[in-house]
Amino acid sequence: MAETMKSEMMNAEAAGAAAPEKDVILSVRDLRISFRAYGGLVQAVRGVSFDLYRGETLAIVGESGSGKSVSIKAIMGILANNAIIESGEILYDGKDLTKVKEDDFHEIRGHRIGLIFQDPLSALNPIMKIGKQITEVLRLKKGVSKAEAKEKALELMRVVGIPDVEQRFDQYPFQFSGGMRQRIVIAIALAGDPEILICDEPTTALDVTVQAKILEQINQIKKDRNLSVIFITHDLGVVANMADRVNVMYAGKIVETGTSEEIFFEPAHPYTWALLSSMPDLQTKDRLNAIPGTPPNMIFPPKGDAFAPRNAYALKIDHEKEPPMFKITETHAAATWLLHPQAANSRVEMPASLKARIERMKRSGGFNG
Amino acid sequence: MADSEYILEVKNLCQYFTSGRGRKKLTVKAVDDVTFSVRRAETFGLVGESGCGKTTTGRTIIRLYNPTSGEVTFEGQDIAGKMTRNLRKFLTSNIAMIFQDPIESLNPKMTIEEIVGEGLKVRGQNDRSEIRRQVVQMLNKVGLVEEHATRYPHEFSGGQRQRIGIARAIITNPKMVIADEPVSALDVSVQAQVINLLNDLKEEMGLTILFIAHNLSVVKYFSDRIGVMYYGHLVEVAKGDDLYQKPLHPYTRALLSAIPEPNPLTERTRVRIDYVPERDHDYSKEQPSMVEVEPEHFVYCSPSELEKYREIIQNA
Known part of the structure; x- marks a missing residue:
C-alpha cells in the first residue's frame, strides 16, 4: 500500500513493541484557521493535530463554535472566503491539502473524501430528481455511461436501505422523509467511492429511532467498504455508539484524545468531565453538574487554558500558560496542567458523581434497552 | 376552586x-x-x-x-x-x-x-x-x-x-x-x-x-x-x-431501544427494536383504548394486548 511508508514514519516515534501497526490515511498537523470578521480575527481553530487510521471511526466532539466543523471543512477544501489558514498542513496521499488548488481539489473532494452534511434537506437540490443527483456524481467522477450510471445509482440506493428504488429514482427530495433524505445524501457521498467518509452531525436533525437506523447503516457501509470515518457530533451517546477513538475539542483546540473506552471511563480533562456529567443519563437523580458561564469569544481567546474560566478545578497556572498535551497512555492524551508531575500533589480528581456514574456504566455492560 | x-x-x-x-x-x-x-x-x-x-x-x-x-x-x-x-x-x-x-x-x-x-x-x-x-x-x-x-x-x-x-x-x-x-x-x-x-x-x-x-x-x-x-x-x-x-407498548420499547447512551459498553451490544404498527397490533377485531395496567401505568391497547401486558408486569 502506498501509505505504509508514511505510516511507518508516523509510527516510528511511537515504536512501542506492543503497539499494533496502524496505517495513517490522513494526518492533520498544527492546523490554525482564522476568520476575518467585523470585530477582528476569529481564531476558530488554534493548532489542531490528529491522525486518522485506515478503517477506524474517529469522533470529534465539541460544542458549537469549538472548531470541529471548521477543521473538516479545511480537509474538504470548502472553507468560507473569509477564512485564512494561518499555518499547519493536512497530509493525505502524499499531498498537503491546504496547498492544493481549487482546480485540482475536484480529484479529491467527493472522489477520495466524501462528506455527509447535517441537514439533508439543504444538501439536496430541491428541483432535481433524486436519481439525477446520484448519477450526476457517477457521470462526473467516474465518467460512466448513462445506463451504467443508473444501474450503479439503483444499487447504491439499495445499499443505503431505500425501498422501491426504481420508483424512488424518479422522485424529488420533497417526497422523501428526513431519514430517507439522509440516506440519499449518504448514497451520493458513496457514489464517488471515497476511502474517507466525513460525517458532520449526520443525525442531529433526525428523530432518535431514525437516527439509530442511519447510524447502523453507516456502520455497516463502513465495514463493507473498509472506509475510514471522521464523525462529528455533540451527542456523547452517538459517540459511544460509533467511535473507535475520540477527540474532544474546546475553543479551537483538541483538549483530550483517546480511545472510546479511555474517554468515557478514564477521562482526564476537566472539560471532558464536565461534558460527561452535565447531561443526565437514564439513571441520574442528583442535581446536574452544570458548567458555569458560556464558551469564550474566539476573537479574544482567554490566556492559558481556554476552559479555565469555567473550570472549578483550574490551577493558577491554567489562567496563565497554555497546557501542552500530556501523554497518559500510548493512545490517550489530555491538555491540562493537572497531569503535570508537579500537580500530582494537588490531587485533583474527577467529581465523585461522575466517578459513580462511570462505575455504574461499567457494571451495566450487558444492558440492551 | x-x-x-x-x-x-x-x-x-x-x-x-x-x-x-x-x-x-x-x-x-x-x-x-x-x-x-x-x-x-x-x-x-x-x-x-x-x-x-x-x-x-x-x-x-x-x-x-x-x-x-x-x-x-x-x-x-x-x-x-x-x-x-x-x-x-x-x-x-x-x-x-x-x-x-x-x-x-x-x-x-x-x-x-x-x-x-x-x-x-x-x-x-x-x-x-x-x-x-x-x-x-x-x-x-x-x-x-x-x-x-x-x-x-x-x-x-x-x-x-x-x-x-x-x-x-x-x-x-x-x-x-x-x-x-x-x-x-x-x-x-x-x-x-x-x-x-x-x-x-x-x-x-x-x-x-x-x-x-x-x-x-x-x-x-x-x-x-x-x-x-x-x-x-x-x-x-x-x-x-x-x-x-x-415499557409495555411496542413503540415505547422501540423508542427506548433507540436512545444512544454515553457508554461504549452498552452501545456495542445494543439491540434495536423496530416498531411496525401493522405488524405489532391487530386492531381489526378489537378497538384499543387507554387502560390502567398497574397503578399509575396506562397503556393504549386492545383487551387481548392488555392480558399480555398484565402477564409481563406480573413476571417483572
Whole structure:
C-alpha cells in the first residue's frame, strides 16, 4: 500500500513493541484557521493535530463554535472566503491539502473524501430528481455511461436501505422523509467511492429511532467498504455508539484524545468531565453538574487554558500558560496542567458523581434497552 | 376552586387540522383522543418524535389552537370551551409558556424590561417603578442582573435568552408552565444550567410543569410522570422509572431501544427494536383504548394486548 511508508514514519516515534501497526490515511498537523470578521480575527481553530487510521471511526466532539466543523471543512477544501489558514498542513496521499488548488481539489473532494452534511434537506437540490443527483456524481467522477450510471445509482440506493428504488429514482427530495433524505445524501457521498467518509452531525436533525437506523447503516457501509470515518457530533451517546477513538475539542483546540473506552471511563480533562456529567443519563437523580458561564469569544481567546474560566478545578497556572498535551497512555492524551508531575500533589480528581456514574456504566455492560 | 389532586385534566382531546376542500380535503389528526391528568406541583413529561403531536397538545391546552373536540379542565374549570374575555384572563394568569427557540420567541425591538414586564402591564400594572422592581427581582431569580434589563435580546447568548423566556413566563406567578423543548436549542454545557434553574424554580414556586421534549434522558431526569406520544395518540403513561424498567407498548420499547447512551459498553451490544404498527397490533377485531395496567401505568391497547401486558408486569 502506498501509505505504509508514511505510516511507518508516523509510527516510528511511537515504536512501542506492543503497539499494533496502524496505517495513517490522513494526518492533520498544527492546523490554525482564522476568520476575518467585523470585530477582528476569529481564531476558530488554534493548532489542531490528529491522525486518522485506515478503517477506524474517529469522533470529534465539541460544542458549537469549538472548531470541529471548521477543521473538516479545511480537509474538504470548502472553507468560507473569509477564512485564512494561518499555518499547519493536512497530509493525505502524499499531498498537503491546504496547498492544493481549487482546480485540482475536484480529484479529491467527493472522489477520495466524501462528506455527509447535517441537514439533508439543504444538501439536496430541491428541483432535481433524486436519481439525477446520484448519477450526476457517477457521470462526473467516474465518467460512466448513462445506463451504467443508473444501474450503479439503483444499487447504491439499495445499499443505503431505500425501498422501491426504481420508483424512488424518479422522485424529488420533497417526497422523501428526513431519514430517507439522509440516506440519499449518504448514497451520493458513496457514489464517488471515497476511502474517507466525513460525517458532520449526520443525525442531529433526525428523530432518535431514525437516527439509530442511519447510524447502523453507516456502520455497516463502513465495514463493507473498509472506509475510514471522521464523525462529528455533540451527542456523547452517538459517540459511544460509533467511535473507535475520540477527540474532544474546546475553543479551537483538541483538549483530550483517546480511545472510546479511555474517554468515557478514564477521562482526564476537566472539560471532558464536565461534558460527561452535565447531561443526565437514564439513571441520574442528583442535581446536574452544570458548567458555569458560556464558551469564550474566539476573537479574544482567554490566556492559558481556554476552559479555565469555567473550570472549578483550574490551577493558577491554567489562567496563565497554555497546557501542552500530556501523554497518559500510548493512545490517550489530555491538555491540562493537572497531569503535570508537579500537580500530582494537588490531587485533583474527577467529581465523585461522575466517578459513580462511570462505575455504574461499567457494571451495566450487558444492558440492551 | 376544586380540591381535586389534579390541576389539569385532559379528556379525549382531539386537534385536527384540515386543508383543501371538497375532494381535496385533507384532515391531519395531530392530536387524537388524548387523555391524561397532571397533579399539582408535578412535572409531567410528554415525549415523542417530531410530528407526534406533543407540541400541538401543549398549544391546544393553552388555547393557541381551538380544540376540535374533547375536554380540558384546569383547577376544575373548563378551558376548552368558547373563548371569552374571562376565560382568556383565567388562562393567561394561570398558565404560562416557555418556547423552544430563544431567539425567535423574544421580540428583537423590545428591551428585556419590556419583554419580561409585559405580562404585568397587560394585567393593569401601571406603576413603572413597580414593574421595574419586579422585573429585576425576576431577573435575579433566573440568574441575570439588573443591568441586563435595559438591553436587547441580540446582546444575549442562547442560554441567557432562554433565562429571559423563563423570567417572562413566571413573572405573573402562574400555577402551571408549559415548557416546549426549553433546552433542545442550547449547547450541551448550557442545557444543564437551564435544567437546574427550572428545577429550582419548580421547588421554590411549587410550579406544575408540562415538559415537552424529545430527549428522553432529559425528560426522564426532569419529570415525575411521562407520557409517550406516537402519531397523535398517547400510547403509554407511567412514572419515569416504571416506563424505563417495564415499557409495555411496542413503540415505547422501540423508542427506548433507540436512545444512544454515553457508554461504549452498552452501545456495542445494543439491540434495536423496530416498531411496525401493522405488524405489532391487530386492531381489526378489537378497538384499543387507554387502560390502567398497574397503578399509575396506562397503556393504549386492545383487551387481548392488555392480558399480555398484565402477564409481563406480573413476571417483572
